[in-house]
Amino acid sequence: xxxxxxxxxxxxxxxxxxxxxxxxxxxxxxxxxxxxxxxxxxxxxxxxxxxxxxxxxxxxxxxxxxxxxxxxxxxxxxxxxxxxxxxxxxxxxxxxxxxxxxxxxxxxxxxxxxx
Numbered sequence: 001x002x003x004x005x006x007x008x009x010x011x012x013x014x015x016x017x018x019x020x021x022x023x024x025x026x027x028x029x030x031x032x033x034x035x036x037x038x039x040x041x042x043x044x045x046x047x048x049x050x051x052x053x054x055x056x057x058x059x060x061x062x063x064x065x066x067x068x069x070x071x072x073x074x075x076x077x078x079x080x081x082x083x084x085x086x087x088x089x090x091x092x093x094x095x096x097x098x099x100x101x102x103x104x105x106x107x108x109x110x111x112x113x114x115x
Contacts, residue, residue: 033056
């Protein structure tokens with residue numbers, strides 16, 4: 001399944017809308033957060049709002065790569081997640097590992113799971 005099809009399936013937004021908003025950042029396809037924000041705020045379907053918000057959280061906070069954009073790798077991961085299974089333990093382990101590495105070296109900053 002293509003990037004466009006995956007994003008359209010997750011967000012329940014048309015392929016044409018997704019295609020019109022795709023950007024190229026550092027060799028990866030991505031979609032700007034501002035494009036998705038509208039659907040979180042304005043769409044009446046609560047399930048759709050929650051899915052788009054969760055995708056945005058994964059892309060902007062947990063796996064930041066391109067500032068203000070949700071990249072293709074995050075959408076691939078999000079597409080593979082079973083909605084009944086949580087990735088909390090993986091995220092916490094990666095956060096702990098990253099923070100421990102910063103503490104040991106005495107420098108650096110936490111940059112999410114993108115290391």
